[in-house]
Amino acid sequence: MKFQLVQMTDDGLVSNVFDEANALAAFEVRGFPFAGIKPGHAQLRAELQNQPSFKGVYGPMWGGEGVLRYETPAAYDRLST
Numbered sequence: 267m268k269f270q271l272v273q274m275t276d277d278g279l280v281s282n283v284f285d286e287a288n289a290l291a292a293f294e295v296r297g298f299p300f301a302g303i304k305p306g307h308a309q310l311r312a313e314l315q316n317q318p319s320f321k322g323v324y325g326p327m328w329g330g331e332g333v334l335r336y337e338t339p340a341a342y343d344r345l346s347t
Contacts, residue, residue, distance in 0.1 A: 268333045271296065271323070274340035283333070290318065293336070298322045 269289035272281045273296075284292040290300055298320040306315030317326045317334055324342050329335030337345065 267317075268329075269293070270329045270333050270335045271298070272335065272337045272341040272345070274338060274344055279341060279344060293320045293323075298336075 267286050269284045269286065269292075270281060271284070271293060272279060274280075282292070294300065299322075301319045301321045304310075304314065304317050304319045304326060306312075311328055313328060314326050314334070319325065320336060323336040323338050325336030326334040327337070
């Protein structure tokens with residue numbers, strides 16, 4: 267599984283993709299500490315159940331085959347308008 271982090275910067279949207287082995291550290295160093303495991307429930311897509319969540323970002327979201335996507339609130343707002 268890959269972990270995609272989408273953020274807004276002064277230069278616009280920035281997207282980084284991390285391997286499962288280094289995702290926790292990569293999110294942490296960017297200021298988004300591990301917040302626990304997102305519990306599974308029937309309304310949540312199967313691939314998103316029991317996946318990590320991080321403080322300060324929305325997600326996990328489905329990012330495509332084998333990708334969990336996380337977005338900062340600013341990136342989410344920008345992509346949702």
